[in-house]
Amino acid sequence: MSTPTAAELGPVALALVLLAAVAVAAGRLGGIRQGRDVVVVVARALGQVVAVGLVLGLVLRTPALAPLYLALALGVASWTSARRLRSPGTWPLTALAIGGGAAVAAGVVVGVGALEPRVLQVLPFTAQLVGGAMTATTLAGRRMLDDAAADWAGVEGWLAIGASPAQALAPLGRTAAARALAPALDQTRTVGLVTLPGAFVGLLLGGASPLEAARVQLLVLVGLIAAETIAVVVVTTGLGRRVTRRPERS
Known part of the structure; x- marks a missing residue:
């Protein structure tokens, strides 16, 4: 080009x-x-x-640089999400959530041959998964911490009757995770009816056929759902195990 x-x-x-x-x-x-x-x-x-x-x-x-680029993207995404959570020491947790979600989704797509294992295809696809997982991690984690701060009396009630922090915070984590996934689910539910997503439009502008653009866009959309679901489960589960006092509200 x-x-x-x-x-x-x-x-x-x-x-x-x-x-x-x-x-x-x-x-x-x-x-x-x-x-x-x-x-x-x-x-x-x-x-x-x-x-x-x-x-x-x-x-x-220089395809050998692709892992370094993805590692940098993951590091920036993890740091950004951890900073938004404003809970000390959460960077390893956000890295695990974002990296785990993106790696599993990308591994499935490449593993079954839906995308060729070439840098030109795998790199932008995985980068989109990292970005989506970062957003979902931030939304789920921040919502869970805010809900815990607002209902800390209820959390302490569970702790008082012998529940572990993970058990006391689990309902809040499930609610936060579900709400964080709503944007990805809505985008997939309304694809083509409300908006034409970025990958679809970009491929069309680049000269791809509508069917080819649709194929890649579907992989992106469903890949994002998979990656983000893993990310929100990991981050809410991890926060549930480490939050032992009332979090700071946003």
């Missing part, structure tokens, strides 16, 4: 500026003071996407 020319990038840059301006203006009209945040995140996203594009180009030319 050829490198985009300045003439091709110009409209993209203009669209980004206008979209950011629309977001800022709409926020001001609605009384939402997020103008600075919009500008910062757009600028940051631009820099990160360009950097990632350059790195991916290098990785695709």
